[in-house]
Amino acid sequence: MTADSISIGGRTVEAGEKRTFRFKCSETYHGDPIEIPVTVINGESDGPRVFLTAAVHGDELNGVKIVQEVASQYAPDAINGTLVCLHVLNVPGFLAQQRYVPIYDEDLNRSFPGNSRGTMAKRLANTIFEEFISKCDLGLDFHTSTRNRATMYHVRADMRDPAVERVARAFGTSVILDGEGSVGTLRRSACRDGIPTVTVEMGRAHRFQTAHLDRALHCVASVLAEHEVLSDRPVSWPGWTRVVARDREKTWLRAETAGLVEMEWGPHPLVEEGDPLFTISDHFKDHVEVVRAPSTGLVIGVLENAVAYQGHPLCHFVTLDEETVDIIRDDIEQGVFDIYRQGGFQWPEPRWYTKQHSRTGP
């Protein structure tokens, strides 16, 4: 079926048209416009409207590159439906290369769905939500860890909602953290409005990490295939998936004492109960605290700076069942995780499967 034109961000994009523009979302102290770079690719054929958003935290750059690549790679004659690419959401934070909206350090990702009479972040959120998000059918919001931390490539999704689960599984990460997200997050607000949305987390802030970027572009295509935006591409399956239930199976391990931190885990992220993960020592090595794995599980996020204070989060840890442990052990033997630690917490390209050729099935 031929597509309709779409009115979005104050523009009309015709069926079969690809349009880039800058959308004024706020003003600087000078009264100059603050503008979000936008690409809308409206397919020649009908289909869902998919949004892709990056840098709601201004220093989280992997997603900016992913959205740039998606915006440049897809053409209107190759898709059914519409891709709405918002290249940078938190423009003031991006310009300052910091996480929060610089004025009053507001978190834009705790400000959705926003308020047209609220603070700068609330107004920004409201404008983005009204002008773009509310006009879409599903979405992907790209994040990285905050500075001085690294996170494994994973998805966060409210798996109670079948439409959200469909997006999350199609994205094809091995680890899915189940939960609706904090109040004010873009994905929680979008999901509450019936727009299934997942958060994609990967790597570090302040840089592009090629292994993550390549994998993410593959995963975006998989979501587009699942929702028939792409007609001739299979849906990918990473070979194993672990949905981590709310709270019970994931935890942040924290430093009990302050000091100098050395990572002991590795080279693979799979650790056995009791394995040392970190040591924390004072300058004189009079006191050395060893932080151990509370169970057999996976290190999915780590502190990267070498110092910690009391209560500092050191490691995001997920407990695994035996079946998943066996699959990961097999992957380790096959060399899938060989550059995991040395590569700066990058997750190598997995062995992809399709729904037709899955190892255990999604």
Ligand SMILES: [Zn+2]
């Ligand atoms: Zn973030």
